[in-house]
Amino acid sequence: MSPLLLRSSRRFFIRHPWQLGLTLLSIALGTAVMVAVDLANSAATRSFDRSIDVLSGPMSHEITAADGSIAEDVYRTLRLDRRLRRTLPLVEGRIEINGDSQEVVGTDPFALTGMDLGASAPSGLEGDTLRTLLTEPGGVVIPQSLARTLGIGKGDTLTATTNVGTARLRVLAITDPGPGSWLADRILADIATAQDVLGKPGSLSRIQLKLTDAEAAALDDSLPAALQLEAYQQKQATFAEMTEAFRVNLAAMSLLAVLVGVFLVYNTMTFAALQRRQAFAVMRMTGASGGQLFRLLLVEAGALGLIGSAIGVALGMALGQGLLVLVSRTISDLYVEISPTQIDLAPAMVLRSVAITLFAVLAATLVPARSVARAAPVIAERRSQQETGGRTPWLLLSAGVAGMLASLVLIALSGQSLVAGFSALFVFVVGYSLCIPPLMLALLRGCEPLPLFRRSIGRLALRGVQSSLSRTGLATVALAIAVSATVGVGLMTGSFRASVADWLDTTLGSDLYVSAAADSQGERRLDTAWLKAANNVPGVSDVSTGSNRDLQINGETVRALVLGAARHSARGFEFIGGNPEAARQQFSEGRALIVSEPLSYRQGISAGDRVRVRSVTSGNITLPVAGIYRDYSSSRGMVVLPRLLYERHWPDRDVSNLGISLAADARIDDVIGALQALAARLPGDAEVISNRAIRDSSLAIFDRTFVITDVLKVLVILVAFIGVFSALMALFLEKGREFAVLRATGMTPGQLQRLVLSQAALVGLLAGLLSVPLGGVLSEILIDVINRRSFGWTMQSHFFPAIALEAVLLSIVAALLAALYPTRRIGTASLRDRLAGL
Structure with a gap:
């Protein structure tokens, strides 16, 4: 490239600072939007991965139960009979201390002592401290942050409100868990203490394991139907799959900004060619070739693209922090709860954004550059030819x-x-x-x-x-x-x-809903007296029951709603295709389940098919699908089972919410008042809410x-x-x-x-x-x-x-x-x- 041509290019843009500045700003904003979306998406993913790391610690798998309770004998069998030494039993729940909710985790100190926690090991958790957890009734180890908040130290006593009453806990040690530590912000106790405090005698919440692929496959085949083995890596993959569409949509919106920028760059380079038509004609007449002018415009575009994308990366970092809050809130609303974290600009992200911007800018310059290169000198000088040629x-x-x-x-x-x-x-x-x-x-x-x-x-x-x-x-x-x-x-x-x-x-379909509040273990159960009491409230004409469960449908964990019998239960679903009346009849009679549209789309399920379900009492069974219903509550999809069908294969009879239908002459305010009075009288916390409020x-x-x-x-x-x-x-x-x-x-x-x-x-x-x-x-x-x-x-x-x-x-x-x-x-x-x- 001739230095004279480069100098002429530099002088042109110096003489047109507004054109140069606005072009750079257009490119920079397109890059900034793209960088900001990438930063927000990657930071949200890291937040979820970090929460999984805290949940899993050094382990690779976990065993959970359909009803949330695992018998202690399962852990004993795994550790002694199957000789899986890298096994950690956990009893988890929440308690209140001075009005604030705190998480308690109980484990086997001997198992924890033998674990290699690596970088996630908190300081202050030595072997002697773990052994005293076995010999000190009510002994706990608390994190330093909680100790500072409560103003307590080693040897002090805490009074905690639990699901089963009041407990007194003695602080045996104070740990200093770093960010991402396995025990960060948790109160640690031994299994017996945690079971007493949380009201879970003889049961565990989950069992963590560190397994090879072969060990995991063998264990999964031998587990009872009520238990499920899941890899933490699979949880991360599931999250990535769940949020992929959301992240792709955001990326597409950011690329739209780049696409608009492409037209603006094309606009700018075309203007530059028109404004320099006489200069280009003189260059051609004095020996410059069309190829040199073509390369000159591409060099100009490349320089604009590099400078604009560099500015855009800096703007994107500032914009990304604001978008992260919105992305995290949306993911928490739609998928799983995550907490916003700091953005982290990776070199690969910068290179990708700069490369896309540079490619778009160069592509937008090809047409005007080709037009300049192919124009004869006398034509290049004519403004009218440039206009009519376009x-x-x-x-x-x-x-x-x-x-x-x-x-x-x-x-x-x-x-x-x-x-x-x-x-x-x-x-x-x-x-x-x-x-x-x-x-x-x-x-x-x-x-x-x-x-x-x-x-x-x-x-x-x-x-x-x-x-x-x-x-x-x-x-x-x-x-x-x-x-x-x-x-x-x-x-x-x-x-x-x-x-x-x-x-x-x-x-x-119901006029009112009664929902159980989450207890200290995060579970939602209405007292058994609610169903009879609600039916006796004046003005109530019908009551349906509902409870949420996680079921294995065709090998995938899917949210399920168990719906109790009521005259209007099947009327609350809009069926897509097939015979809606036949689907409602099969569902009401307890002969089949129904599948939401998103799950049907992802798994290719149609009305009349049979799905494979893992049952607690019957193992792997197949159930018929009565119909596909419209649902916007989850993009992952869900299934709905009539309670008659559910109770044939699952032992639990818990109810988490009621649907209340009112008589034609009933006053809704009077019924709400009566139900709220029931909530104050019956055990447990419950909320009464109208369908309009929902x-x-x-x-x-x-x-x-x-x-x-x-x-x-x-x-x-x-x-x-x-x-x-x-x-x-x-x-x-x-x-x-x-x-x-x-x-x-x-x-x-x-x-x-x-x-x-x-x-x-x-x-x-x-x-x-x-x-x-x-x-x-x-x-x-x-x-x-x-x-x-x-x-x-x-x-x-x-x-x-x-x-x-x-x-x-x-x-x-x-x-x-x-x-x-x-x-x-x-x-x-x-x-x-x-x-x-x-």
Whole structure:
């Protein structure tokens, strides 16, 4: 590359600092959104992994029971008969100390002494201390943080409120667990003490093991049906699988910002080529080859991409911390509870973001660079040739239609692939963007007969946009794509919310619900007296029972709802396909279970199939599927079993909630008061809540879930706004001579400013109008393809005219705001200086 060419390039951008700065900011924002989403996603995953590490310690597997209680003899058999020495029994639960809930874990001190805890071993937990746990009744070891909070030391006594009364605990030692320690923030006791305090005589909560794959396979085959062996690594894999669709959706939104940035870079490099047409012509005439000019523009684009992405990485780190809070809250609402942690920028993440940005910037520069390289010197000098060369409406329209058709073919052939679905969406967006300039020409020509454009300023504004289509078209494309994202996501979330609201109205068939509060062990059980007492409350016409369980369905742990008999029990489900009445009859008679739509989609289950279920009393059994029902409560899916069917194969009879249906003449406030009086009288804590309150709280969670999507939409619009600002700035400042002539022939500064604002408003109006059809198609792809492949559920499409109107207004306002500064510059520019440049 000739140093003279590089010097000319540097001087051009120095003479156009606004164009350079806004281009870098557009690239930087696109990179920043991508980096921030990556940071938030990776930090959320690390938070879950850390919680698993704390849960598992140095172990690889755990044994749990369907009812949460494992007989002590199981541990004895594992350690003595099967000689699995790396085995740790645990009794877990929660107690209250000074009104604060604390976690207690009881274990075998001898087993813990022989464990190699490695880096997770807390200081202050030596062998002598562990042995005293066996000989000191009520002895515990507490973490240093709790000791500081309570103001106690070694040898002091604690008074704790437990599920079975009050207990006095003596502090034998104080540990200093570091971050991520296996015993962090836990009160440690021996098994006997923990069982007495928590009211779990003779039982364990879970058993941890460190096993090889061969040992795990042999043990799993020999365990009783009531027990389950699970690898901690599998928990992490399950979390990754659960959140994959959510993370991919966020990544796609971030790539949309990069896509908008691609059009802006193309816009910038095209402007740069137009502004330097005379310089390029002189270079060609003095010996520079087309290939050298081609490489020059690519070098410029590469430099802009590297500098912009570097700025974007720095911005992304700041933005990522805010997004992490939103991502963590959404994952906690939808999947599992996690706590936000600090973001960590990995080198691989930086390289990936910079590489994607650089590739996008270089790809966007290829067309203008090729145009400059192939133009003859005399043509390169002609401005009119640059404008007319950019007008190939039928070619663009044909390419755009072909791209949109290709995206539909990709959707049809890609099965359940989420990545292919997003690829098809992006192909459709690119195809539609190619159609925007021809559509703009058609709209502009259609506006010519309108009275508004017969006046002088209106006619000048219309012709000005037409004559500068190589620049106004690109600005319109960028703004239309960004606004279409708000339309598409707005229609999708609106349709989703309406579908969820309709589903809640169907599902919440009872008027009131009584739910048991979690006890100190985190379990929810209503007292057995509740069912009879609730039936005797005046105004109550029907009572159904429900309880939640985790069952093994086709080898996968799935949430299950056990639903007791009531006249309306099966009416609370909207069945998809098949024969709904037959499905309701089979379910009501206790002959079959029903499967939610997401689980049906993931496992390929249909009505009439049989699923393999692991039962406590019967081992592996197969149960018939009566039907598939619509469900938005979990993207993992769930099953519902009638209690008659459940009690044939499982021994527990616990109930965690009641559904209360009221008589026609009953007053809901009176029934609520009577049920609350029952809650105060009967053992255990219970909450009485109406179906309306459940519906409102569910929709509030839904709205909170999509806050992060709204944030990303704003960021995409911001990228587009900066691009439009850059485009209009370059356009209006480049037309300085033309505006000077208008001033010299009698146009006042105010009229000139109105002309410039009219052109900006026209660009915004066109972008807004063209964004609505694209947004409508995007919403259909999001609803029927992306959401279906991400979460497995279907929903009804709704069109909201207010969203379309808001999109048009947003586009006009964005264009007008972007034009304020160049309008001010044009209005205050010196007429003499402008005319002197002619």
